Amino acid sequence: MVNEYLIKQTLKMFHEIVVKLIHPGCRLPQGGEPTRVMRTALQRVEKKYGALTAQRIVDYVVCSSYAFKDRGANWKLNQVFGPKSLERFNSDKGRMFFENKWLESEDLSRSLLLNMIVDRSEHPKAKFIFVPSEEGTKQRLLNREVGFAICQTSTLGWSPLSTACSECHFVAKCKTETQKKYPEIFRLRIEYVSKQ
Structure with missing residues (x-):
């Protein structure tokens, strides 16, 4: 289920990817737009795949970010996480190899990104x-x-x-x-x- 905490953490994770790999001077817009865009995107993923796991969110955000890796500052948040992003995510799974290499170029990994969005407020047991x-x-x-x-x-x-x-x-x-x-x-x- 999409909640405010998950949206906030996902945006933080996305910002980390953007600053390290796409556009170092990037600042996400203030206000409700990023939250609204991310909520809609995560709801699309949840509707398509059912359970919204942390791993799936990381994979989706990495895939969406990777598609805009060569654009520098020429992109908007609603382009990155628009309806097309779900089509890209659903297509070729072989892309994960290239995404992982891309992440590793700046010492990022899926597990590190996963740790950014996992809710640690309640003990798992x-x-x-x-x-x-x-x-x-x-x-x-x-x-x-x-x-x-x-x-x-x-x-x-x-x-x-x-x-x-x-x-x-x-x-x-x-x-x-x-x-x-x-x-x-x-x-x-x-x-x-x-x-x-």
Whole structure:
């Protein structure tokens, strides 16, 4: 889904490419035009390909920028990311070799550009703090050794938001096991509890 953060980061990434490889004195116009143009372009990509992944955005921006590499200052943002840009992006995949060589000429790479647009505000494993689909398994044979064994093999272990975990007699043992098996998820869960 296209959001303001993604648009802003994509524009930053595009500006980095332009300044290093196309026109060093380039300045994107102030105001809403760049945001509007980029939103429309990303919506076109999303409509055509479905999920809007960070990798796809990088590939699209690199492809669109590469098409204007020899123009210097003779281009406009809505030309770079117009409807034709999607046709170019969809055409020849062999162009990626030449695009990568072009990027490397100024010490850029797709992975470096990818790091510019990835949202780091939320931990990638934060969705595992509480997994609602595990509740049924955790409730099965609750407070019995066999129930504890089922829980340990079929779930991510102790969760601070789980009603089954709050009622379980094996919670201390379960916390220890969860910490051993999933240290990062356990850390996130403890952090979540301390923030509440």
